Amino acid sequence: MHPAYSVIFFTTASGMGYGLLALLGLVGAAHGPASTLAFGLTCLAFAFVLIGTGLLASTVHLGHPERTWRALSQWRSSWLSREGVAAIVTFVPALCFGWAWLTPQADHQLVRVLGLVTLVCCAVTVTFTGMIYQSLKTIRQWHHPLVTPIYLAFSLATGSTLLMAIAQGFGRGQVVQSAITAGSLILVLALKLLWWRAIDRDPGRFTMGDATGLGALGEVRQWEVPHTAENFVMNEMGYRIARKHVQKLRRLVVAGLALALALSLVTFARIPALAIPAAVLAAFAAYASAFLERWLFFAEARHVVSLYYGAARA
Amino acid sequence: MTSLPDTSGPGQKKLGLVIDLDTCVGCQACAVSCKEWNTQGYSAPLTDEDPYEANPLGVWLNRIHGYEVEDARGNSRAVHFPRSCLHCEEPACVTVCPTGASYKRAEDGIVLVNPDTCIGCKLCSWACPYGAREYDHDDGVMKKCTLCVDRIYNDNLEPEDRQPACVRACPTGARHFGDLGDPQSDVSKLVAAREGHDLLPDMGYKPVNKYLPPRPRRDASTSPAEPLRLAELAGKGDVMERLFGWLDKVLS
Numbered sequence: 001m002h003p004a005y006s007v008i009f010f011t012t013a014s015g016m017g018y019g020l021l022a023l024l025g026l027v028g029a030a031h032g033p034a035s036t037l038a039f040g041l042t043c044l045a046f047a048f049v050l051i052g053t054g055l056l057a058s059t060v061h062l063g064h065p066e067r068t069w070r071a072l073s074q075w076r077s078s079w080l081s082r083e084g085v086a087a088i089v090t091f092v093p094a095l096c097f098g099w100a101w102l103t104p105q106a107d108h109q110l111v112r113v114l115g116l117v118t119l120v121c122c123a124v125t126v127t128f129t130g131m132i133y134q135s136l137k138t139i140r141q142w143h144h145p146l147v148t149p150i151y152l153a154f155s156l157a158t159g160s161t162l163l164m165a166i167a168q169g170f171g172r173g174q175v176v177q178s179a180i181t182a183g184s185l186i187l188v189l190a191l192k193l194l195w196w197r198a199i200d201r202d203p204g205r206f207t208m209g210d211a212t213g214l215g216a217l218g219e220v221r222q223w224e225v226p227h228t229a230e231n232f233v234m235n236e237m238g239y240r241i242a243r244k245h246v247q248k249l250r251r252l253v254v255a256g257l258a259l260a261l262a263l264s265l266v267t268f269a270r271i272p273a274l275a276i277p278a279a280v281l282a283a284f285a286a287y288a289s290a291f292l293e294r295w296l297f298f299a300e301a302r303h304v305v306s307l308y309y310g311a312a313r314a
Numbered sequence: 315m316t317s318l319p320d321t322s323g324p325g326q327k328k329l330g331l332v333i334d335l336d337t338c339v340g341c342q343a344c345a346v347s348c349k350e351w352n353t354q355g356y357s358a359p360l361t362d363e364d365p366y367e368a369n370p371l372g373v374w375l376n377r378i379h380g381y382e383v384e385d386a387r388g389n390s391r392a393v394h395f396p397r398s399c400l401h402c403e404e405p406a407c408v409t410v411c412p413t414g415a416s417y418k419r420a421e422d423g424i425v426l427v428n429p430d431t432c433i434g435c436k437l438c439s440w441a442c443p444y445g446a447r448e449y450d451h452d453d454g455v456m457k458k459c460t461l462c463v464d465r466i467y468n469d470n471l472e473p474e475d476r477q478p479a480c481v482r483a484c485p486t487g488a489r490h491f492g493d494l495g496d497p498q499s500d501v502s503k504l505v506a507a508r509e510g511h512d513l514l515p516d517m518g519y520k521p522v523n524k525y526l527p528p529r530p531r532r533d534a535s536t537s538p539a540e541p542l543r544l545a546e547l548a549g550k551g552d553v554m555e556r557l558f559g560w561l562d563k564v565l566s
Contacts, residue, residue, distance in 0.1 A: 001440070063434020063454025070431055071412035077317045080437055081412035137406065137517060138443045206514060208381070212395055213511040213525050214335075217383045223392060224340075224380030229370045231377070233445040236436065304514070305445035308379060308397060 001139065002239040003298035006060040011129055012158070012290045014054030014087075015151065019159020021047040021094055022122035023180070027163075028101045028115030032108040039170045044098045046162060055087055079135050083128035090121035126155045133297075140204055140314070141301045146195045153191050154290050157184040161260055161279070161286040168267060168279040178267045185261040185286065189254065192293065196250060199300070204313035211307035222310040237303035249296050256289030319420035321403060328423045328495035329461055330401050330522035331481065332504055336529045338488040340378055340394030347483035348376040348398075348459075355464045357429070361452035373448045375399070375459045376480055383528075393528055396489070398480070399446035399459035400513065400521030401425050407438035407447060416456070423495070423522060424463055429455045443517050466491075494522050 024043055027034075034040030059065040072088070074081040097114035100106040130148030137143050160181040167173050208222070209215020263282035267275040304314045321328070352375055353360040362372035376398040384390040401418075405425050408416045415432035418425050427438075427447075432455035439447040439456060447458045462478035465471060475482060481489040492501035501524075504510070510524035550556070 061435075063449070063451075064432070067413065067431065067433045070414070071433060071435070074317075074412050074414050077409040078412045078437075080410065080435065084412060132437070135410070136441055138441060205516075210514055210516070212379075212381055212393075213513050213527070214381060214383050214393060214395075217527065218385035218390075219383065221382045221384070222379070223382040226345075226377035226379045226397070227374070231371065231374070232439070232448040235371075236439060236449070237445065303440070304443040304517070308445055 001298045001301040001303060002236050003295045004061050006057045008291060008294040008298070010054045010058035011151070012054075012154070012287065012294050013050045013057070015126060015129070015155040015290065016158035016162060016287060017047045017050030017052075017054060018090075018122040018126050019155035019157070020162050021051065021090075021159070022119040022156070023159055023163050024101070025097060025115035025117075025119035025122070028097060029112045029119070032111050033104050033106050034101050035172065036170070037102060037104075039166070039172060040102045042170070043163065043166055044102070046166065047159075048094075048098075051087075079128055079131040083125065083132060086121065086125040086128050090118070090125050093117040093121055122155075123152065126152050138304045139301045140202060140304075141199045142297075144195065144198060146191055146198065150188070150191050150195060153184060153188045154293065157181070157188045157257075157260075158283075158286045158290050160184050161264065161283040164264065164267060165279040165283040168272070168276045171272065173267055173270065173272075173275055173279070175268060175270075178264055181264040181267075181282070182261055185257055185264065189257050189261070192253070192257075204302070206304055206307060206314055208307050208310075208312065211304070225309065233305055234309060237305045238309055239299060241299040246296070246300060249292060249299075253289050253293045253296065256285045256292065260285040260289065318404065318408060318418055321418075321420065321423055326423070326495045327421065327493050328401075328403070328522045329466070329492070330423070330494045330501075330524070331398075331461075331478065332490040332492070332494075332501045332510060332524045332526060333396055334488040334490070334508075334526040335393050335395060336488075336526060337486045338378075338394040338396060338484075339486055340380060340392075341485060342378055343483045343485055344396055344480035344489060345374060345376045345378055347479040349374055351462060351465070351479035352457075352460065355462070356426075356460045357457050359450075359453065360457060361450050363451060371451075373450045373457050375446075375448065375457065377445075389531065391528065391531060396480075397444065397446075398523075399425060399461075400444055400519075400523040401459075401461060403520035403522060405519060406441040410437050410441045412437070424461045425458070426460055426463065427456050427458055429453070432456055443514055443519065444521075461491075494524065 024047060059068050071081055071084045075085050093114055097118045100111045100114050127148055130151035133142040134147040164177050164181045167177055207215060208220040212220055214220045260282040263278040266278040302314050307314050349360055360373040364370050376396060379395040379397055381393045381395055382390050383393055401423055405418060408418050408425060413431050413433055415428045416438050434454045436449055439449060447456050450457050465478060466476050468476060477491045481491045490501050490504060493499045494501055496502060505524045508526040510526045512521050
């Protein structure tokens with residue numbers, strides 16, 4: 001599948017924003033109103049800017065961005081529509097939570113309820129994003145039960161490293177925060193390695209014989225392509241990446257996540273001179289890994305239609 | 315609504331194509347007539363980008379592939395394979411559409427895109443296993459086979475022209491149009507007689523269009539393996555054949 005940068009930026013930036021917002025909801029639920037206005041505002045600004053720019057970026061690849069509002073109508077059947085609805089609905093509890101969390105006199109119980117509702121809404125939105133891909137039977141690498149958990153885990157891990165970086169910057173680093181970050185990074189690594197192993201082991205269920213229905217007559221090979229130049233189907237669905245590049249890029253994703261994990265462990269030392277740069281670097285490393293992973297998520301995916309264009313299996 | 319209409323009832327009309335892989339000669343006439351009709355019809359325009367440059371790109375709703383099939387004995391044959399929308403009974407391209415622009419008609423099962431509400435997100439093209447949809451970068455919307463919905467019900471055309479342009483153009487009669495929901499229709503009888511098949515049936519989209527497999531090749535059991543040499547005709551047949559047989563023997 002052709003990697004569209006606007007979609008990669010959208011899912012990773014919004015994912016990081018939703019992860020951060022969900023964790024802020026958890027912080028609010030546990031501790032009540034934000035400790036200081038500056039800290040709270042900074043956190044919320046990061047979350048909303050990431051979510052907002054991500055959502056805006058997702059409209060860039062559309063043929064008719066001015067019709068985006070129509071995408072909210074088909075939530076009964078379409079995961080993409082459900083995601084759009086969930087993204088907008090999430091703003092309601094999130095803005096209410098933000099207002100309550102920044103108000104020192106706010107009722108602790110109210111902050112707790114709004115925080116938990118925000119957390120659930122964030123998780124639901126990211127789940128729907130993952131389901132857009134996981135629901136497509138035509139792409140076996142995506143039609144895998146680990147795809148949505150990986151989207152959720154990346155959202156949590158990138159959001160968590162960002163929260164850790166902001167908190168360290170404000171001198172509010174906590175062991176539990178570093179532990180959540182380290183744990184979520186380990187989770188992402190484990191899920192991603194499991195998924196890679198699963199897709200590498202599965203050669204694909206369908207052959208050119210199944211695609212053409214000619215398999216019963218013998219072995220089917222491509223003999224003449226239907227057009228002399230490329231077409232939309234080949235460009236969009238036939239994107240290929242060499243196996244050796246895949247392996248190199250996978251190692252880079254793992255290295256980035258491992259670096260973020262190592263840096264998050266440094267923050268346990270609670271030495272500000274070390275912890276602040278370590279946490280900031282961890283956030284960058286985690287986001288870069290997520291971006292590269294999302295690019296690979298597209299580049300490694302093989303669509304069934306490639307069978308008509310000469311692929312042996314898909 | 316991108317939720318699918320209930321088309322399970324008896325007597326449900328399922329308009330579609332039956333494509334005969336035995337008689338298709340790969341002449342591209344169906345693809346060209348499709349482009350010609352649809353670039354001015356419901357799907358207009360079917361944009362071409364850089365048509366006279368090194369890398370032309372254009373929207374076509376019908377593509378003709380060529381495959382080689384080799385049997386267990388090492389005999390291979392060429393099969394021309396037209397590929398277009400199969401107007402599935404359970405089309406995922408419709409249910410994934412976030413706007414409702416992609417829809418399946420309840421009355422005849424034709425799958426269409428409303429060009430006025432399509433946002434051009436391309437998700438439908440990802441959901442289709444058959445590569446039936448092509449995005450128009452210039453128009454910003456998805457294009458697909460309409461089964462020539464603007465021909466088949468068109469009272470301004472002569473009755474014989476009220477069928478898809480590809481069917482009308484086929485010089486070998488390899489394309490047939492009709493109601494595959496009616497077991498008594500010509501196309502349904504043809505599918506039954508020739509054991510027509512679905513493409514990727516295990517994916518579960520229940521395509522309406524059917525493909526008729528190539529007929530078995532003639533082999534030693536149905537025709538002579540080697541043509542008779544003229545010399546062997548000497549002494550056989552009529553005067554002229556005996557004369558040519560004698561001449562062949564003398565000269566060779």
